[in-house]
Amino acid sequence: MTAIIESKGIDYRKLNEMVRVLLSQGERHIILKGVRGQRYIAAGLTEGDLLLEVEGVPGEDLAFCLGGPQVIVHGHGQNAIANTMDSGTVVVHGMGGDALAYGMRGGRLFIRDNVGYRVGIHMKEYREMKPTVVIGGTAGDFLGEYMAGGTLIVLNRQNEQASVCGQAEKTLATGIHGGEIYIFNYDVPAYLPGIGARLLSPSREDEERVRRLTEEYCAHFGFDPAPFIEREFVKIIPSDSRPFHKFYCFAYPVDS
């Protein structure tokens, strides 16, 4: 069974409540049609077998603290998608805004096209939970800032040769202390990576993992993976997992 909600003109609070009512009635495939900027869609939902499809443009904080469901957006997304997301899958057939995947701990986020600034800030991981963000196009400044875990991939599918992962000096992965970022087919300028970030070539295992995730991305959007995979990419990781441990001392003696 598929439940359809005509969302146009409905306030977000009411719309999200309607979704929760359908869930309580056992619906597991819900389509929101005519979405026009309603915020917080799927916030905090934990039904692992739910497929929620959004037609139109959802508002900010889509899939905030999502815990299991699959959310597919047939349109562009806005800011703060997958904020503090725990598990599940979010697929956006279009662009994404700023501050995506903030503090994301698990699950997968696939964005078909470009994304804005501050994507993947403070992504983290815990035990078997490793968040993955795959961006089909390019990303803005501050990508992966304070990153503490997980995998961020910028596929650069149009093979841009400028502004692929930000433009401003020392904003890429600044303060990264865990996790990994992959940038495709772009000679990352030396001035881009911030304090604590290190550029290197991927290992064979990295290539294998990135290939699988790229194939998954392509499967979501109906692309042929071959031209994606044959391109080169670089890896960014923390230069030191404890970049700031020499920064402080004790104001009063504590050790003899």
Add this chain to the structure above:
Amino acid sequence: MKIRPEQPGLRSLYRPVFDRALCIGCGDCASQCTFNEIRLDSRKDKKIPQATGKTCGACQRCAVFCPRGAIYIEKRPLTLHPHAIWNEAAVMHVHLQSASGAVPLTGFGAGTTIPTYWERILFNACQVTNPAIDPQREPMETITYLGRKPASLKKADGLKADQLLRLSLPLVFAPMSYGSINLRLQKAFAITARKKGILWYSGEGGLHEELNDYSDCAVLQIASGRFGVDPDYLTKARAYQIKIGQGAKPGIGGHLPGEKVLDGVSRTRMIPIGSDAISPAPQHDIYSIEDLRLLINAVKEASGYKPVCVKIAAVHNVASIATGVVHAGADMVYLDGYRAGTGATPVIVRDNVGIPTELALAAVDQRLRDEGIRHKASLVVAGGFSNSADVMKAIALGADAVAIGTAFLVSCGCYGCQRCQSGKCAWGLTTNDPVISKRLEVEWAVERLSNLIEAWHHEMKEVMGLNGIYDIGSFRGNRLLLRGVGLSAKELEILGIKHAGE
């Protein structure tokens, strides 16, 4: 960073003094000292304690636990040429930084000579024409409700009374996260909060599974690191607190070093063992009041519309910031002032940044009233409350409730040595060392905390009674009850009180 003892800068400020006539040579003092200040010289069957003079911080643990009362702590004399600027603190600070090249970290709240306004404010009392009330014989009401309230009795605006947070008296436990304090202490806070009908705040370290049973009287925090925040976390609490700023370190973030991220902290914060837990100063998804509104409403949507509190530090434009926070939809504003305590903050930030709690509180309360939005959010203030009189002065200045942190640590043994961040707290409070943290017995701590709350509750009722007021609601924001002493016209204007004699 370690500093070699032979370098200037590591000199300890205090030392234990042993009364040799009383000492029985049991050696307890040395085992109580977690900082290795006391060395034992064996002589026949006796252990003779000696001060090493390197690490004593006047935590008083050895003195309190000496079975013969044979120890006291003294300030180590340091004779310097008298100078208005180059006093001991200044000279030693430069030595320390010259030895380490690092930023000195400390715990506790600022102890500077910046004016404390509470001590310059006095209460009124009833005389002749208005009768005082004897709180021991007449009923006194201190129940306080926190949260968004309707503008008038007629216009409830769909608000429900059960969304308000009920406090049996206007006190709450200030947020102290598991990690900065150990689980036993946090558990004692939670048990006491339930027992006394108040709330405890988790801080940003998540909710340990052992405290799940106390989540109904907990305000769980969501900070920039999002530690421990998952869909389950967002359904459990009585309310949520979004941390924007902190009074002890406005403008800077938190950093729990990897050494402290052991199994329990790792599970509760949901980060790998041994990894640094960094909370950036800003929440990088919040660059505006509109962004803050997004997070407030997201938390409300995901939590089934639990009340949301926003914690901000008292800084120069705090009244405007608080107004924005209320407009963004916060049900409570938690205002953390200049003297607020912490487990770790750079000395330079603690002592030089922010504004006094008293001025910030008066300014915020007044601005919210001027804008006609005071009813939309409750005001919880924190930062340097060491007694119940100051709590009542804050209530009269406009606070709905006061958050207590340091006083509750002191209640559980702390003497203020300010080395919380070292992980060696001899009282077993701010350490997760599996052995040292066992020094704190939960039942004992609950009894001490309950006693302190009980004693303050009596005093608070006394202050209400002697003013002829028997409902805390008539005390709140009643600035006519207060008079300032020795304050300038500007200070009185900001505090909104008259000078004594007026």
